[in-house]
Amino acid sequence: xxxxxxxxxxxxxxxxxxxxxxxxxxxxxxxxxxxxxxxxxxxxxxxxxxxxxxxxxxxxxxxxxxxxxxxxxxxxxxxxxxxxxxxxxxxxxxxxxxxxxxxxxxxxxxxxxxxxxxxxxxxxxxxxxxxxxxxxxxxxxxxxxxxxxxxxxxxxxxxxxxxxxxxxxxxxxxxxxxxxxxxxxxxxxxxxxxxxxxxxxxxxxxxxxxxxxxxxxxxxxxxxxxxxxxxxxxxxxxxxxxxxxxxxxxxxxxxxxxxxxxxxxxxxxxxxxxxxxxxxxxxxxxxxxxxxxxxxxxxxxxxxxxxxxxxxxxxxxxxxxxxxxxxxxxxxxxxxxxxxxxxxxxxxxxxxxxxxxxxxxxxxxxxxxxxxxxx
Amino acid sequence: xxxxxxxxxxxxxxxxxxxxxxxxxxxxxxxxxxxxxxxxxxxxxxxxxxxxxxxxxxxxxxxxxxxxxxxxxxxxxxxxxxxxxxxxxxxxxxxxxxxxxxxxxxxxxxxxxxxxxxxxxxxxxxxxxxxxxxxxxxxxxxxxxxxxxxxxxxxxxxxxxxxxxxxxxxxxxxxxxxxxxxxxxxxxxxxxxxxxxxxxxxxxxxxxxxxxxxxxxxxxxxxxxxxxxxxxxxxxxxxxxxxxxxxxxxxx
Numbered sequence: 001x002x003x004x005x006x007x008x009x010x011x012x013x014x015x016x017x018x019x020x021x022x023x024x025x026x027x028x029x030x031x032x033x034x035x036x037x038x039x040x041x042x043x044x045x046x047x048x049x050x051x052x053x054x055x056x057x058x059x060x061x062x063x064x065x066x067x068x069x070x071x072x073x074x075x076x077x078x079x080x081x082x083x084x085x086x087x088x089x090x091x092x093x094x095x096x097x098x099x100x101x102x103x104x105x106x107x108x109x110x111x112x113x114x115x116x117x118x119x120x121x122x123x124x125x126x127x128x129x130x131x132x133x134x135x136x137x138x139x140x141x142x143x144x145x146x147x148x149x150x151x152x153x154x155x156x157x158x159x160x161x162x163x164x165x166x167x168x169x170x171x172x173x174x175x176x177x178x179x180x181x182x183x184x185x186x187x188x189x190x191x192x193x194x195x196x197x198x199x200x201x202x203x204x205x206x207x208x209x210x211x212x213x214x215x216x217x218x219x220x221x222x223x224x225x226x227x228x229x230x231x232x233x234x235x236x237x238x239x240x241x242x243x244x245x246x247x248x249x250x251x252x253x254x255x256x257x258x259x260x261x262x263x264x265x266x267x268x269x270x271x272x273x274x275x276x277x278x279x280x281x282x283x284x285x286x287x288x289x290x291x292x293x294x295x296x297x298x299x300x301x302x303x304x305x306x307x308x309x310x311x312x313x314x315x316x317x318x319x320x321x322x323x324x325x326x327x328x329x330x331x332x333x334x335x336x337x338x339x340x341x342x343x344x345x346x347x348x349x350x351x352x353x354x355x356x357x358x359x360x361x362x363x364x365x366x367x368x369x370x371x372x373x374x375x
Numbered sequence: 376x377x378x379x380x381x382x383x384x385x386x387x388x389x390x391x392x393x394x395x396x397x398x399x400x401x402x403x404x405x406x407x408x409x410x411x412x413x414x415x416x417x418x419x420x421x422x423x424x425x426x427x428x429x430x431x432x433x434x435x436x437x438x439x440x441x442x443x444x445x446x447x448x449x450x451x452x453x454x455x456x457x458x459x460x461x462x463x464x465x466x467x468x469x470x471x472x473x474x475x476x477x478x479x480x481x482x483x484x485x486x487x488x489x490x491x492x493x494x495x496x497x498x499x500x501x502x503x504x505x506x507x508x509x510x511x512x513x514x515x516x517x518x519x520x521x522x523x524x525x526x527x528x529x530x531x532x533x534x535x536x537x538x539x540x541x542x543x544x545x546x547x548x549x550x551x552x553x554x555x556x557x558x559x560x561x562x563x564x565x566x567x568x569x570x571x572x573x574x575x576x577x578x579x580x581x582x583x584x585x586x587x588x589x590x591x592x593x594x595x596x597x598x599x600x601x602x603x604x605x606x607x608x609x610x611x612x613x614x615x616x617x618x619x620x621x622x623x624x625x626x627x
Contacts, residue, residue: 007542010472014536015449019587023538087585094604095620100587189581190610309582312543 004310022104026083027306029076034299036073039150041292041332045339047270051348052355058266059138059359060146061220067126071119074215077207078114082107084200091197118216125219136360157327164327165320173315192301199298206291224356226264226364230272232284235259246366249347256346264364267352271344285340292336300329379408379464383421385429386469387479398476401426410460415443418454418468418480430479438594441530444471445480451532451592471535473544487531490547494555494573499566517562520619524557524602526595533589533599539582546582547574549589549599556602560615567615575610583607 011024043061046054060066086103090096129135214220218231227239237258244251245263257275261268273284307321357367383403389395403421415436422429433443436455443454446469448462459466474482505511527550534540534548555574558564574580580603589599608618 003542007538010541011538013449014446014472014538014588016536016538016586016588017591019585020538023584023586090585091604091607094601094608097587097590097598097601097604100585100600186575186577186579189577189579190575193581193607194611305584308577309539309542312545312578 003313007310018101018104022083022086022107025079026087029080029083030299030302031306032072032076033080034303036069037295037299038328038332039147041296041336042150042153044270045335047267048339048342048344048348051265051267051352054267054270055224055265055352055355055359056146058220058223059136059356060143062129062224063138063140063143065140065143066220070215070220071122074118074122074211075111075115077211078118079107079111081200081204081207082110082114085204088197088200118211121216122219125221129219129221134362136362138359157324157331161320161324161327164323165316165318168319168323169316196298196301199294203291203294203298206287207295209287210291223261223266223269224264224363225261228261228264230259230261230269230276233259233272233276242366245353245364246369248350248353251346253344253346256349263349263353265349265352265356268349271349274340275344289337289340292340293333296329296332296336300325300332303328377407377409377412379406379410379459381405381408381417381459381464381466383417384465384467385418385421385479386467387429388476389428389430389478391478408459408464410458412459413455414447414457414459414462414466414468415454417459417466430481432481439528441528441594444530444532444535444594445469446471446535451536453530453532453594456594471531473535473537473541474531482531484531486544487534487548487550488529490534490551491529491554493547494551494570495566496551496554496558498558498561499564499569501565502563511563513561513563516621519621520562521557521560523597524553524560526597527553527557528595529554530594532592532594533597536588536592537583538586538588539584543578543582545578547579549583549603552580552583552603552606553597553599556606559606559609560619567609571606571610571613574606580607580610 011020014020043054043057046057061070083104086100086107089103090100213231222228222231229235235258237255237260239258239260240248240251240256240262244255248256248263253271253275256262256268257272259272259276261272274282274288276282276284304322304325307325308318311317311321353366356363361367381404383405385401385403386398387395387401388398403425405417405420408417415433418429418431422431431443431445431454433455434440436443438453438456441453444451445454446452447454447457448467451471454468468480470476470480470482474484474486477483500511502511529550531550533553534550537546537549540546540548552574555570559567559570583600583603585600585604587600589603590597590601593599605618609615612618
């Protein structure tokens with residue numbers, strides 16, 4: 001901790017050039033994205049495991065607090081991507097270092113240039129949403145209450161990491177040394193250095209595609225629009241009748257998955273995408289699995305870099321930091337991966353309908369019927 | 376024209392004197408300063424004319440020995456190479472960061488030299504001595520690959536400008552990597568693989584986050600971050616060949 005405080009203070013005091021500020025922004029934007037990534041992957045997996053909870057999560061995402069967060073998130077992703085490109089270029093061509101400061105300015109400029117139309121598009125969604133009659137806004141205390149399980153999860157993960165780090169340190173012991181001639185050459189760090197660069201390059205098109213679809217073309221508010229077309233999915237049929245909607249358990253998935261969000265539940269939106277087949281291949285599942293694995297490993301290894309940079313004085317804390325990032329990375333890949341590989345029954349949508357009508361009884365015509373039947 | 380008045384703000388600390396064992400700032404005012412006076416001379420004047428207890432390290436005073444590295448107006452430099460006109464007439468001087476302060480502007484350089492020694496900064500060869508008992512010759516092209524990193528004077532300006540080093544004193548640091556670079560890319564040297572192995576550790580080159588504070592901090596204008604980047608690539612590819620791109624100053 002002491003070294004973190006000192007480094008922050010001295011980074012503010014040292015009159016380094018723009019490269020220093022690029023590094024600060026790269027770290028902050030990376031940390032911001034990792035934080036959201038954890039919430040997002042676990043929340044989205046609820047679409048499969050606990051559809052009711054997923055509807056609550058999306059209602060939170062549609063609240064002002066998360067809307068502000070979404071703008072910050074998008075800015076972080078875009079800056080981190082562009083500056084990552086800059087880092088990769090100068091890592092592989094160190095002789096071009098004279099251009100790095102100019103490149104850092106271009107990164108800032110490109111971020112702003114890209115953010116203007118992106119933000120305009122996102123503001124369009126926000127305005128359209130709040131312009132609607134009888135717009136539903138989940139109250140702030142409910143939004144915050146919805147995040148408390150995450151807070152508890154973080155605390156548990158940190159305690160687990162400290163226990164593992166402590167035990168690990170007790171077994172192996174000893175100070176972490178500086179480099180020495182006894183070392184035989186770490187292949188591990190070399191691997192991660194390459195991985196960060198290669199994965200970063202692969203993530204850029206994937207994450208930009210994801211952002212374009214989910215934040216710009218179709219905003220988070222559109223996830224729960226009844227009868228709306230689901231982005232990236234071809235429409236094959238027509239909307240289901242109200243009678244079928246209230247009795248969706250007796251309906252098979254094939255008739256629900258028609259490219260239209262019949263029920264106006266976020267769960268159906270997710271399932272429409274994930275079960276959309278191109279030539280028999282679940283394109284979006286493959287896309288999302290790739291993105292999930294690359295981003296989780298990239299994000300948590302980045303977190304390991306940040307945490308171990310500031311915990312080298314304590315071998316036990318350093319090991320705990322490594323344990324924490326391993327726990328985080330594995331949790332996300334496993335939870336998200338299981339969700340992406342699970343097939344879902346129609347009653348998931350039924351559960352989602354119940355949940356969304358509980359959150360907002362005005363959501364759809366069929367809610368009145370629902371609330372009565374579920375009581 | 377020696378008519379400037381310059382205000383100095385100096386970060387001081389004396390562990391031996393109670394009340395002064397914690398770092399504190401002290402101000403001094405100098406008159407009759409010439410814009411081309413060097414900061415080192417001004418510090419001398421303060422020590423000689425105003426406060427004899429002010430402690431600093433210097434030797435040659437001409438940018439060769441590298442003993443008067445300090446942070447001047449927020450940037451690491453050699454006090455003997457910075458002119459008053461370069462930094463203005465309000466000058467803030469503090470010890471370089473990341474090494475233990477012994478007194479005022481003097482830091483304990485031992486951790487720095489420990490990192491320096493860890494990369495085996497000496498010539499290693501299995502080849503027999505040349506027949507004439509004189510130099511081991513190499514081509515100008517081969518020499519150009521590490522020419523830049525031979526200029527290091529071990530002043531620690533680069534290492535103590537690095538946020539990674541501030542946070543983690545176990546990071547080997549830019550200067551030690553520059554010194555390793557000088558031998559890694561010397562075609563006559565046989566210790567390359569050993570040095571690459573040493574620097575491939577967690578606290579070796581990978582702690583470099585390409586922040587680029589070290590490059591402008593170098594009073595010898597060594598392209599420090601470039602050198603570190605080349606060592607990273609050499610570790611990555613497991614060889615030193617084909618990594619350093621030389622801009623040809625010498626025509627054959």
